[in-house]
Structure formats: structure tokens, C-alpha cells
Amino acid sequence: MDGLNCIGKRAKAAAYSMKLLGQTEKNKGLHKAAECLRERAREILESNYLDVQEAERKGMKASLVDRLRLTDERIHSMAEGLMQIEALEDPTGDILYGKKRPNGLMIGKKRVPLGVVGIIYESRPNVTADAFGLCFKTGNAVILRGGSDAIHSNKKIVQILREALKEEGLPEDAILLIEDTSRDTATKFMGMNEYVDVLIPRGGAGLIQSVVQNSTIPVIETGTGNCHIYIDETADLDMAVKIVVNGKTQRLGVCNACESLVVHQKIGEEAVYAICKALEDKGVEIRGCERTKDIYPSSSLALEEDYGTEYLDAIISVKMVDSIEEAIFHINKYNTGHSEAIVTNNYANARKFLDEIDAAAVYVNASTRFTDGYEFGFGAEMGISTQKLHVRGPMGLEALTTMKYVIEGDGQIR
Amino acid sequence: MDGLNCIGKRAKAAAYSMKLLGQTEKNKGLHKAAECLRERAREILESNYLDVQEAERKGMKASLVDRLRLTDERIHSMAEGLMQIEALEDPTGDILYGKKRPNGLMIGKKRVPLGVVGIIYESRPNVTADAFGLCFKTGNAVILRGGSDAIHSNKKIVQILREALKEEGLPEDAILLIEDTSRDTATKFMGMNEYVDVLIPRGGAGLIQSVVQNSTIPVIETGTGNCHIYIDETADLDMAVKIVVNGKTQRLGVCNACESLVVHQKIGEEAVYAICKALEDKGVEIRGCERTKDIYPSSSLALEEDYGTEYLDAIISVKMVDSIEEAIFHINKYNTGHSEAIVTNNYANARKFLDEIDAAAVYVNASTRFTDGYEFGFGAEMGISTQKLHVRGPMGLEALTTMKYVIEGDGQIR
Numbered sequence: 014m015d016g017l018n019c020i021g022k023r024a025k026a027a028a029y030s031m032k033l034l035g036q037t038e039k040n041k042g043l044h045k046a047a048e049c050l051r052e053r054a055r056e057i058l059e060s061n062y063l064d065v066q067e068a069e070r071k072g073m074k075a076s077l078v079d080r081l082r083l084t085d086e087r088i089h090s091m092a093e094g095l096m097q098i099e100a101l102e103d104p105t106g107d108i109l110y111g112k113k114r115p116n117g118l119m120i121g122k123k124r125v126p127l128g129v130v131g132i133i134y135e136s137r138p139n140v141t142a143d144a145f146g147l148c149f150k151t152g153n154a155v156i157l158r159g160g161s162d163a164i165h166s167n168k169k170i171v172q173i174l175r176e177a178l179k180e181e182g183l184p185e186d187a188i189l190l191i192e193d194t195s196r197d198t199a200t201k202f203m204g205m206n207e208y209v210d211v212l213i214p215r216g217g218a219g220l221i222q223s224v225v226q227n228s229t230i231p232v233i234e235t236g237t238g239n240c241h242i243y244i245d246e247t248a249d250l251d252m253a254v255k256i257v258v259n260g261k262t263q264r265l266g267v268c269n270a271c272e273s274l275v276v277h278q279k280i281g282e283e284a285v286y287a288i289c290k291a292l293e294d295k296g297v298e299i300r301g302c303e304r305t306k307d308i309y310p311s312s313s314l315a316l317e318e319d320y321g322t323e324y325l326d327a328i329i330s331v332k333m334v335d336s337i338e339e340a341i342f343h344i345n346k347y348n349t350g351h352s353e354a355i356v357t358n359n360y361a362n363a364r365k366f367l368d369e370i371d372a373a374a375v376y377v378n379a380s381t382r383f384t385d386g387y388e389f390g391f392g393a394e395m396g397i398s399t400q401k402l403h404v405r406g407p408m409g410l411e412a413l414t415t416m417k418y419v420i421e422g423d424g425q426i427r
Numbered sequence: 428m429d430g431l432n433c434i435g436k437r438a439k440a441a442a443y444s445m446k447l448l449g450q451t452e453k454n455k456g457l458h459k460a461a462e463c464l465r466e467r468a469r470e471i472l473e474s475n476y477l478d479v480q481e482a483e484r485k486g487m488k489a490s491l492v493d494r495l496r497l498t499d500e501r502i503h504s505m506a507e508g509l510m511q512i513e514a515l516e517d518p519t520g521d522i523l524y525g526k527k528r529p530n531g532l533m534i535g536k537k538r539v540p541l542g543v544v545g546i547i548y549e550s551r552p553n554v555t556a557d558a559f560g561l562c563f564k565t566g567n568a569v570i571l572r573g574g575s576d577a578i579h580s581n582k583k584i585v586q587i588l589r590e591a592l593k594e595e596g597l598p599e600d601a602i603l604l605i606e607d608t609s610r611d612t613a614t615k616f617m618g619m620n621e622y623v624d625v626l627i628p629r630g631g632a633g634l635i636q637s638v639v640q641n642s643t644i645p646v647i648e649t650g651t652g653n654c655h656i657y658i659d660e661t662a663d664l665d666m667a668v669k670i671v672v673n674g675k676t677q678r679l680g681v682c683n684a685c686e687s688l689v690v691h692q693k694i695g696e697e698a699v700y701a702i703c704k705a706l707e708d709k710g711v712e713i714r715g716c717e718r719t720k721d722i723y724p725s726s727s728l729a730l731e732e733d734y735g736t737e738y739l740d741a742i743i744s745v746k747m748v749d750s751i752e753e754a755i756f757h758i759n760k761y762n763t764g765h766s767e768a769i770v771t772n773n774y775a776n777a778r779k780f781l782d783e784i785d786a787a788a789v790y791v792n793a794s795t796r797f798t799d800g801y802e803f804g805f806g807a808e809m810g811i812s813t814q815k816l817h818v819r820g821p822m823g824l825e826a827l828t829t830m831k832y833v834i835e836g837d838g839q840i841r
Contacts, residue, residue: 029759033782112804118793120803127815128785206639210815225620226643231816252838259840345443367833368447371542379532379836388841389534389832390526401541401624401829402645403817415815418803419781422793424666426673427802 017201020189021208024129027186028154032126036103042183047095049177054088060169068162081136091142098146101392104411105152121419126152128210133158135216138166145174145188147395151413154187161194203228235396238268238351239323240381243340245357246279253356254291259380262295266325269352269384273330275340282308301331320347337362341369350399352381373406431615434603435622438543441600442568446540450517456597461509463591468502474583495550505556512560515806518825519566535833540566542624547572549630552580559602561809565827568601575608617642649810652682652765653737654795657754659771660693667770668705673794676709680739683766683798687744689754696722715745734761751776755783764813766795787820
């Protein structure tokens with residue numbers, strides 16, 4: 014049996030043990046794992062140093078090296094993350110409903126773990142501990158396939174987590190790492206339907222598309238956010254400026270940042286100027302339509318492709334429209350199903366926007382930056398789903414569960 | 428633009444209109460569609476006759492020709508099905524929960540249509556009207572790709588349904604048929620992620636596997652059921668016989684039929700004999716393990732592959748075990764995640780079975796035949812999901828919906 018199938022089998026066996034564990038036992042595991050990460054921070058830093066050295070030798074961009082680099086503080090916050098997950102309520106075992114049928118059968122719908130979760134990610138070693146924590150809390154086994162750049166860090170973190178579980182008498186195979194980081198192995202992993210119940214890619218658009226295109230295992234698509242803010246003609250200008258500046262600049266490289274502005278022309282030239290000026294004052298480059306450029310000459314002309322681009326940078330596209338219908342059409346054409354906002358004081362328009370925009374999160378008079386598991390009150394997050402099946406928007410613990418029907422009778426037949 | 432992309436665009440545009448319709452309007456469409464099917468039964472029968480003639484000319488098996496053949500009665504029950512869907516409550520628009528966050532943001536989770544549903548099916552023309560009814564009621568547009576054997580029937584049924592919608596001023600493109608039944612077109616259809624939100628294959632195991640392997644669109648896997656009944660040592664013998672005979676013989680060719688029996692040896696030779704005899708009396712061929720054969724000599728010896736086979740026929744495999752642990756291990760090894768039952772009077776064993784068996788529906792003291800949307804009280808069914816994402820078990824109207832977060836604020840920023 015090759016290595017990958019062996020990992021699949023071990024994960025499946027661990028998933029079987031995991032689903033029988035109570036919350037108390039799982040919490041003990043999470044607690045010990047957090048302790049061990051803190052205690053053994055030195056070892057993690059040493060392994061991480063190998064990855065960072067190699068990355069710098071290969072000439073990796075400084076911003077990427079930064080994502081790869083661990084520090085005492087970062088290891089501390091990985092441990093902190095596990096403690097936060099420990100404090101959450103375990104959703105598995107909940108009865109979602111129960112009904113008695115006319116023939117006396119009792120039908121219950123019970124929340125249960127998914128089984129084996131596969132995670133394919135890039136070079137952020139903190140994902141290793143995060144993903145483990147969320148999967149473990151919900152009674153799933155997890156198979157991780159991280160990027161080659163972080164392989165030494167990932168191996169060490171996984172080793173520490175496994176040893177922590179072992180110390181508590183819990184199934185170590187609840188976390189397994191695919192150490193072979195070749196593309197070929199990744200492709201094989203995406204075809205392991207027999208062992209893996211769901212695959213979650215975490216990383217850039219290229220990685221996600223590759224998993225969506227190649228996986229035969231059900232995928233939860235995450236992350237791409239070409240988010241819009243639409244300023245309606247009745248918008249309060251101060252509020253609009255505040256929300257747009259926050260949506261665009263509070264953090265540039267995140268999926269819920271605003272990438273495009275749509276403005277009703279009736280709000281007036283002064284208002285358009287004020288919004289553009291506020292953005293430019295924050296160092297944002299403006300790429301506008303013809304009309305935007307007329308009002309705000311220091312903007313450059315937006316190309317068609319600008320409207321479809323998730324910049325993740327200090328750039329914003331601006332499109333002026335003559336009606337809310339045109340705004341909705343434009344947004345539904347270019348949005349990636351993540352987060353879209355309207356700023357308005359018109360009740361009917363607010364309702365229309367909420368009804369007609371097709372996205373995971375639709376906002377009235379608030380920043381798109383709130384699409385986040387912590388901001389939504391989930392206490393944890395496994396990314397933002399931009400697909401419609403199973404889970405949409407921020408994924409908390411429930412996203413890592415499924416249900417089964419539990420039916421009790423006394424001899425019923427059809 | 429080729430035909431398939433054109434169909435995708437039209438469906439997407441229709442889905443946009445569909446989600447704005449209220450239940451009253453959708454019900455008018457379903458009602459008119461049912462009326463038109465009844466009124467134009469003659470036309471449908473004529474088109475169906477072309478398919479049946481062609482099938483017979485090609486030497487199709489009589490049982491398959493029967494599935495293809497429509498009669499006045501079958502058309503009537505297609506129409507009846509649409510009226511039943513009309514009578515159900517539309518689940519879209521429901522608020523699943525609403526929460527006020529500390530910063531004053533109101534976060535609501537609202538049930539909404541999926542958008543565009545793709546259905547790939549074989550030669551049963553009644554699926555055409557059923558799938559339309561369920562999708563239409565939930566505000567989705569549907570693209571159908573039926574088998575070539577039923578193409579004349581499908582074209583006529585779709586034409587009638589579209590004309591019915593048009594008469595009511597509803598979007599006809601809510602139902603679209605891919606008339607080109609080539610394999611090549613099916614493969615292209617499975618890659619239309621831009622237009623299609625979910626793909627549901629309905630048919631045999633070959634069709635389903637082909638869609639799972641080839642689709643890049645999220646798939647809901649349905650239908651394969653290698654269902655077991657486990658007779659525990661404390662089972663009531665009369666109840667066991669009744670449930671086994673019902674599970675196996677009440678209807679042979681369905682996915683929730685029992686295909687395999689697992690028996691605790693301590694129930695005794697007489698009991699094993701009685702169960703086998705009851706099955707054989709109903710014309711069922713028994714393929715047993717060595718121990719079964721010793722007790723019931725007219726059974727044949729089961730091969731390893733028998734335990735993994737969904738017979739859909741008057742055959743059953745029988746395996747004797749020494750413990751409930753062995754039974755659970757055996758069932759989890761061979762089951763397809765559909766429906767599994769235990770017959771027992773032991774409380775701890777009932778609980779253990781419910782907890783440890785990994786399947787969509789797990790039964791105590793009842794027949795596996797109850798896994799069905801109507802028996803569960805859903806009032807309609809789009810097949811039985813055997814996967815864990817999105818929906819598991821019988822799929823009612825809710826399976827054809829997703830949700831979106833609707834967030835209302837008064838200027839909140841992060």
C-alpha cells in the first residue's frame with residue numbers, strides 16, 4: 014500500500030474513534046495541544062528557521078517570507094487559538110429536530126462529525142494548528158497537505174500535536190500530514206473519495222481553482238472576494254465615506270475588503286469627489302469610469318477587467334450608474350458571491366438590494382469587513398465559503414459537521 | 428456562442444427572475460403546468476410512442492422499456508405530483524435565525540434558492556416533470572439533460588411545461604432541456620460552473636459515478652444503497668422476520684431495500700433457519716457465510732464481493748457474527764452510507780448501533796424501506812443523498828435551497 018492510501022486508512026480509523034469521544038475528552042486534547050505548542054516553541058522556531066532560510070535563499074518575496082515566519086508571539090497566538098476553540102460549545106450530538114410519524118416511528122435528525130476532512134493550503138504554518146483545532150473539536154480526523162515552503166514547520170507542529178494527543182490517550186491519527194509536497198501527490202489526494210469526506214482549499218485563487226477543477230472529493234470553495242459597496246442616491250455622505258474608507262483600507266489583503274465602488278450619479282459631483290478624495294488621502298489609487306474621471310481627474314480610467322479584479326491592494330475601481338437596477342446588474346455580473354454592501358436611506362432600495370444581490374453576505378449601511386467568523390459571533394473560523402452548497406459565508410464549527418437520521422421503532426414495516 | 432452556453436445564460440437570467448417570485452405566483456405556474464400535462468396527454472403519448480418504438484427496435488430489455496413507457500395513468504400521476512408540490516409550503520424566504528451583535532449589527536440568516544440546478548438522468552421521462560416541480564417551487568431554474576432514449580418524450584414534456592409558464596406570464600426559461608444527448612455535451616455541461624450551481628445525477632450507479640468523477644460543478648451524490656439489517660442476539664424473532672422480509676422483498680429494485688443480513692450467532696440456529704426460510708419462501712436466493720450454510724444448507728456460499736453488492740434483485744447475502752462490534756465493523760466496511768437497521772431488545776446495543784454506524788439513516792426495530800421523502804413527511808423527494816455535504820438522506824424542498832446572510836446596520840465599521 015502506498016503512503017497516501019495508508020494515511021487515508023489511518024485517518025478513517027481515527028475518525029471512527031473520534032466520533033465516539035465526548036466534549037470533555039476532546040477539550041483535554043485541545044488543552045494539552047495548546048500547552049505543548051507553548052512549551053515546545055523553541056523546537057518550532059528552529060524548524061521554521063530552516064523554512065525561512067530556504068525561502069530567502071530561493072529569493073522569495075519579503076511579504077511571503079513574512080507569512081511563513083513564526084515568532085514566539087505567533088506561536089503563542091496559535092496556542093491561544095486552540096484554547097479559544099476549547100471554550101466553544103461542541104455542536105455535534107445536537108438533535109436538530111425530532112418528529113413522530115403517524116405509524117409511530119420516531120425520526121430524529123442528529124448533528125454528527127463529517128469524518129475525514131482534507132485541507133490543502135499554502136505557506137502559512139499557523140493554518141496547521143487552526144485546522145487541527147476546528148476539526149478535532151467537531152470530532153473529525155484531518156489530513157493536511159501544506160506547501161513545500163513550510164514543510165519543516167508543518168512537520169514539527171504536527172509532531173507536537175500528535176504527541177500531545179498521545180499523552181492524553183487520544184487518537185494521534187486525528188491529525189496526519191502528507192509530507193510529500195509534490196504536485197503529483199496533491200492530485201492523488203484530491204481523488205481519495207474512499208477516505209476523505211470533504212476537501213477545503215485555503216490559499217490564493219490559483220490554489221482554490223486548481224482544487225475545484227481537479228478534486229473528485231466534494232470541495233468547499235473559499236476565499237475569493239471581489240466585494241462592492243454601492244452608494245445609493247439617498248446615502249448619508251459621511252456614513253458613505255466612513256464605510257468606503259473602512260471597507261477598502263482597514264486591511265488591504267483580505268477577502269472581505271472592498272475592491273469596487275458603485276455610485277449613483279444623483280448623489281452629486283461633490284459627493285463623488287469627497288469619497289474619491291477620502292480614498293486618495295489614504296493612499297488608494299482610483300480607477301474610474303469616464304464619468305468618475307470627469308469629476309475626479311486624478312483617477313485613471315478603469316478597463317473592463319478592473320471591474321473583475323480582486324486587487325488585495327491599495328487600488329479601487331469606481332463605476333457610476335443611473336439607477337439601483339444598473340448597480341445591481343453590475344454587481345451581480347462581477348461579484349464573486351462574497352460580501353456586498355449598499356449605503357442608502359431609501360427603504361425600498363435597501364430591501365431590493367438585500368433580495369436581488371446574489372452573495373454570501375449582503376449589507377445595508379455597514380462595512381463589508383464584517384464578514385468574518387469572529388465578527389459574526391461564531392468564535393472560530395475555517396475560512397469564508399463562497400459556494401452555495403453545505404455552507405455559505407464564514408465557516409464556524411457547524412460547517413465541519415453533517416447530520417444523520419436516527420429512527421426508532423417497534424417493528425414498523427411498509 | 429454555442430448552444431450549451433446559451434442555455435446556461437438563459438437559465439441564469441431566469442433564476443434571477445425566479446427568486447423574486449412569491450409563492451402565490453409559483454403555485455399558479457405549477458397548477459397550470461399540471462393542467463396542461465393532463466390536457467395534452469395525447470401529444471405526450473404520441474411523442475413517447477416514438478421513443479418506445481425506437482427502444483424496441485434497438486432490442487431494449489423489457490424492464491427498461493417499461494420505465495420509458497408513459498400511459499394515461501402515468502401522465503396523470505406526473506400532473507398529480509405537481510399538484511402535491513403546489514400544496515407544500517415554500518421554504519425560501521424563511522429566516523433561519525437572527526442575532527444582534529454587540530456593535531448593533533443585525534445579522535439574519537435567510538433561506539434562498541440555489542439558483543440554477545442541473546439534473547442528469549436516464550430514461551425515465553417522469554423525472555422531467557418531477558425535477559421541474561421541485562426546482563420551480565423553490566425558485567430555481569433547472570437545466571435538464573435526460574437520456575437519448577427518452578428524448579422525444581422529454582422534448583414534448585418540456586415544451587408543454589414552458590408553454591404553461593408562458594401562459595401565466597412566468598419565465599419559461601425556468602426549465603430548459605439540453606436536446607443534444609451526446610456524451611461530449613454531457614461532459615461540457617458538467618464543467619459549466621459559471622452557470623450551474625449544483626448538479627444532481629439521477630439514475631444507476633454508473634451514471635452517478637461518471638458525474639462524481641467528471642463534474643467540476645458541486646454534485647449531490649444520490650442513490651446507491653447497500654443496506655444491511657443486523658439481527659442482534661436479543662432480537663424478537665417475529666419482529667426480525669417481519670422486518671427482514673419487508674426490507675428485502677416489499678420492493679426489490681429500490682435503493683432502500685435490504686441487500687445484506689448480519690446475524691448474531693447467539694440468536695440460535697433455529698432462529699437463523701426461520702429467517703432464511705421466510706426469505707426463501709418469498710423467492711429470495713440466499714448467499715451465506717460458512718456458518719449460514721451449515722444451518723441452512725440450501726443457501727449458496729457468499730463470496731467476498733457479495734457483501735459489497737447492491738443486488739436490486741431477489742438475492743440477499745447473510746453474514747453471521749460473534750458480537751455487535753463485529754457486526755458494526757462489517758456494516759461500516761460494506762455499507763454505502765444509505766440505510767442500516769438493527770433489530771434488538773438490548774438498550775446499550777441499540778444506542779451503540781445508532782452512534783457507530785456511518786449512514787444517512789440508522790434504524791432500530793424498523794425496516795430500511797422507510798428512507799423516503801414521503802415516509803419522512805417531506806411531501807416530495809428529489810432522491811436520497813448518500814453524501815455528507817449539504818444534505819444527507821431524503822432530499823425534500825429544503826435540499827434545493829441555500830442561505831444568505833442579510834446584515835443591517837447604521838454605519839458600522841471595523
